[in-house]
Each structure stands twice: as C-alpha cells, then as structure tokens.
Amino acid sequence: MLFIGDDWAEGHHDIEVEDDVGRRLARIRLPEGVEGLARLHEVVAEHLDPDSTGSSDLPESAVVVGIETDRGVWVSALLACGYQVYAINPMSAARYRERHGTSGAKSDAGDAHVLAEIVRLDRGHHRQIAGDSPQVEALKLLARAHQGLIWDRTRHLQRMRSALREYFPAALTAFDNLAAPDTLALLRKAPDPDRAARLTTGQITVELARAHRRGDRTATATRIRDALRAPALRQPAAIEHAYAVVVAGQARMLAHLAEQIDELEQEVKRSFRGHPAAAIVRSCPGLGDVLGARVLAEFGDDPHRYRNAKARKNYAGTSPITRASGKRKTVSARYARNKHLADACHQWAFCSMNTSPGARAYYDALWAREVGHHAALRQLGNRLVGILHGCLKTGTVYDESTAWPQVPPQAAA
Known part of the structure; x- marks a missing residue:
C-alpha cells in the first residue's frame, strides 16, 4: 500500500508518498490541474509493486490519500481513480503536527508528511470521503448556496437597521418589516428624513399595492406617513446624506438578494423532489x-x-x-x-x-x-x-x- 499526504493550495499540491512502514518514497510539488494529476499517477505507478497486488489493475485499497478538503475537481479526480481519500479536519492536522514536533515550525512539505502519517497510522479514527451520488452532491451545492444567501440577507438587513438607528430611527417605527418589498422600495425612494417626510399617502399606497400587501392599505399608508413625519432628532446634513446613500444601496442589494433567493429556492425544491429518498x-x-x-x-x-x-x-x-x-x-x-x-x-x-x-x-x-x-x-x-x-x-x-x-x-x- 501507498500512503499519500496532500497539502493543497490554490495553485499547487505538496505531496509525500510513504510505504507501509513509514519510509518516505517521494516528496514532490505538483501543479494544480491535469498535468499535476498525471504526474501523481506516474509517481504512484513508480512505487506501487504490481506483484504485491497480484494484478496489473489498481485495487481500491492500494493507495490512501489524506487531504484537508472534501470537495473540488482534484478530490473528485482522486476518487474517480479508485483511491481511498480521507478528508482530514485542519484542526486535527494541527494537533498531529504538534505530535511530530514541539518547536512550532511549519511548512507545506511538513504538513504533507503529517497527513501521510495520519492516513498510515490513524485512518481508522477519521472519516473517509463518502460515496454520495452526484445527485445529492448537486443538491448540497444548491442548498448551501440558498442558505448562504439567506444568511447574507440577514447580515445586510442588520447593517441597514443599524444605519437607520443612527440617523433615521423614525423609519424603524414606521416599517414593521425592513425586509418587506414595500419597505425596501420606499427606502430606495426616500432614504433620508426630508424625502421621507414628503411622501404622500398615495405614493405609499402604490408601493403597498405593488408588494401585494394585504389588509387596509390606506390605513397602513397613513400610519407610515405619520410616523415618518413625526418630530425627531437629526444628524448634520452631510452625515444624513452619507447615511442615505448607504441605506439606499443596501435596500437595492436586499431587493436583489430576495429575487435570487426565490429563484434558487425553486431550483432546490425541484432537485430535492427528484431524489429517491x-x-x-x-x-x-x-x-x-x-x-x-x-x-x-x-x-x-x-x-x-x-x-x-x-x-x-x-x-x-x-x-x-x-x-x-x-x-x-x-x-x-x-x-x-x-x-x-x-x-x-x-x-x-x-x-x-x-x-x-x-x-x-x-x-x-x-x-x-x-x-x-x-x-x-x-x-x-x-x-x-x-x-x-x-x-x-x-x-x-x-x-x-x-x-x-x-x-x-x-x-x-
């Protein structure tokens, strides 16, 4: 068997190859891509004894790879070649590094050695990359992207709320839901106290209708108008203008995020419903x-x-x-x-x-x-x-x- 430690970076991979007893057979830096993977196969072929496998074909358990990621085209190619690939948690790898040396020294080649030792000695305590279907891998990509956009929306929403609290607290009183489409439309149109105070009931009602707001829209528009026109403390004009530019940009970003979240949600549902489970x-x-x-x-x-x-x-x-x-x-x-x-x-x-x-x-x-x-x-x-x-x-x-x-x-x- 061969044990490979793969310390990956964006443009290259530091590789160390060991045998069953921990003897170093090769240490090499490979480029990312087809060229690097082809060279890795050559190194494996040079050191894998075909007589020990009893066949010219590569058995699935002959090569074990340790790497600090479980995704990407490089990992997919390793799995397609029949290698056993273990995704080692970087925190675990850091603890193993301390086991091999207490000086605190660190290098890419040294990390590759640590990963090779992990899969040679302790792979039973780590999780081999699962053989999930491409269908569920695609679903995972869509679901994570959808969830990530929702988390991004929450962060931007909190930033906008914090900005409004600093210069325009009346908006927080007027709008009960900052993420609502009508709220974002009104904040884009009137992001500062002066322009907000000039909004009429009719203008507010139009935005409520476009957002399909239910209930008595006239009463809601009147309440919003009165809240926006209520006396309040003000920031200097220059500061208000700067805040207004920021809030208007955040409102446009939030509106775009809402559209992308809805579109991605439909794709997540379609992909999920097609799965057998x-x-x-x-x-x-x-x-x-x-x-x-x-x-x-x-x-x-x-x-x-x-x-x-x-x-x-x-x-x-x-x-x-x-x-x-x-x-x-x-x-x-x-x-x-x-x-x-x-x-x-x-x-x-x-x-x-x-x-x-x-x-x-x-x-x-x-x-x-x-x-x-x-x-x-x-x-x-x-x-x-x-x-x-x-x-x-x-x-x-x-x-x-x-x-x-x-x-x-x-x-x-």
Whole structure:
C-alpha cells in the first residue's frame, strides 16, 4: 500500500508518498490541474509493486490519500481513480503536527508528511470521503448556496437597521418589516428624513399595492406617513446624506438578494423532489422541501456512511460531548460541527412540534425539568436524527406511533 499526504493550495499540491512502514518514497510539488494529476499517477505507478497486488489493475485499497478538503475537481479526480481519500479536519492536522514536533515550525512539505502519517497510522479514527451520488452532491451545492444567501440577507438587513438607528430611527417605527418589498422600495425612494417626510399617502399606497400587501392599505399608508413625519432628532446634513446613500444601496442589494433567493429556492425544491429518498425525508414532521433538502444534502445518500444512529447524530452535532477528569464530569453541546446541518436540525426540531404530538410531548417534558429552550431543541433534534436514520435504513416513511410509542393515542388525536 501507498500512503499519500496532500497539502493543497490554490495553485499547487505538496505531496509525500510513504510505504507501509513509514519510509518516505517521494516528496514532490505538483501543479494544480491535469498535468499535476498525471504526474501523481506516474509517481504512484513508480512505487506501487504490481506483484504485491497480484494484478496489473489498481485495487481500491492500494493507495490512501489524506487531504484537508472534501470537495473540488482534484478530490473528485482522486476518487474517480479508485483511491481511498480521507478528508482530514485542519484542526486535527494541527494537533498531529504538534505530535511530530514541539518547536512550532511549519511548512507545506511538513504538513504533507503529517497527513501521510495520519492516513498510515490513524485512518481508522477519521472519516473517509463518502460515496454520495452526484445527485445529492448537486443538491448540497444548491442548498448551501440558498442558505448562504439567506444568511447574507440577514447580515445586510442588520447593517441597514443599524444605519437607520443612527440617523433615521423614525423609519424603524414606521416599517414593521425592513425586509418587506414595500419597505425596501420606499427606502430606495426616500432614504433620508426630508424625502421621507414628503411622501404622500398615495405614493405609499402604490408601493403597498405593488408588494401585494394585504389588509387596509390606506390605513397602513397613513400610519407610515405619520410616523415618518413625526418630530425627531437629526444628524448634520452631510452625515444624513452619507447615511442615505448607504441605506439606499443596501435596500437595492436586499431587493436583489430576495429575487435570487426565490429563484434558487425553486431550483432546490425541484432537485430535492427528484431524489429517491425525498419521500422518506418529507414524511418526517417539520421537514418540507427546503429544510428537507438541507438535511438530506448534508447527510448525503451513501448507505454505508454511518455505522449506526449514533454516528449520524455525532455528525449532525446534536449529540452532546462528555468531559470527565477525576471527580469532575461535564456534558456540553458540540460546537465543532457542520454549521449548515446543525442549523437545519435546530430548525427541524422547532418546526416538528407543530405537527408531531410526540415531539411536542418530548419538548414539554424537557421544559418541565427546567431544561433551557435551545438545549431542549438540541435534544429533540438528536431524537429526530435517530428516527430519520431508522427510516432511511429500513426504507420506510415516518410513523408517529412507531417513533413515539410512549405517547398515548389520545394525545396524538
């Protein structure tokens, strides 16, 4: 067997090749792309003994690669060649580096050596890159992009709110939802107190109608107009003008982000509904097309990726960690985790209580024991991840009575 440490950068890869006993066979820097990958195959062919494999073909277990990423065209090419590829967490690699030297010295070649040693000696303690289907990999890309745009919108929204609070607090009183299309349109048209005070009820009503605002639009427009014209403290004119330019730009950006989020959401739904496991995931309480797509994409669809439900819970970050030393023992939440999956599971747990009596009863029992809201949601999410694991393993849809047998039938009615 050959063990390869691959310290990757944007334009090159530092490679170290070792044999079974840790003897260094090659150390080389390869360029990114086809040329570099071809040279890597040549190095493997030079040092892999064909007599030991019993065949001229490369067996899947003959070459093991350690690299600090699980995506990209280079990793896809390594997997396509039949290599075993382990994605090593950079934090783990840093701890292994301290094991090999305490001086604090660091180099790309040294990191490649550390990665080769990890996959040679301790690969059983790390996760091999899963054999997920291209369909779920594409879904993961779409779901993460959609979630990332939503997080970007939230950041820009908070920045705009902070700016309005500094020079135009009346806007925060007038508009109950800064992300609403009518609010963004009015802020683009009148981003400062002077122009906002000149807005008429008719102009405001037009924007409410374009945004399909329900209810009595005239009354809403009157309330907004009065709030914008109310006496308030003012900044100097130059500062107000600067803030107005910033807010108008943020409002345009938020409006564009909303359009892109809607378009990407439709693509996420289409991709999710075409997956064979979509029906099982959607059957779980609290999971619709978007949230279900995030959960399925982050877990993947490799049936051999998780040995049991506990392994899936650990990957989700819902299971707690225990720190015990002497007489002291503490149990805390996992903070080193997949943030995309952790966020999806947290929302899943919250939404499940609306449709699942068992989930609601479980949360209420935790609340009665004075467990905090977020801690209770983590524990509920942990249970739901285990239930989903069983459904996917057996190929059956969610059943309330099977998932929560302790809940009496009258509570579920």
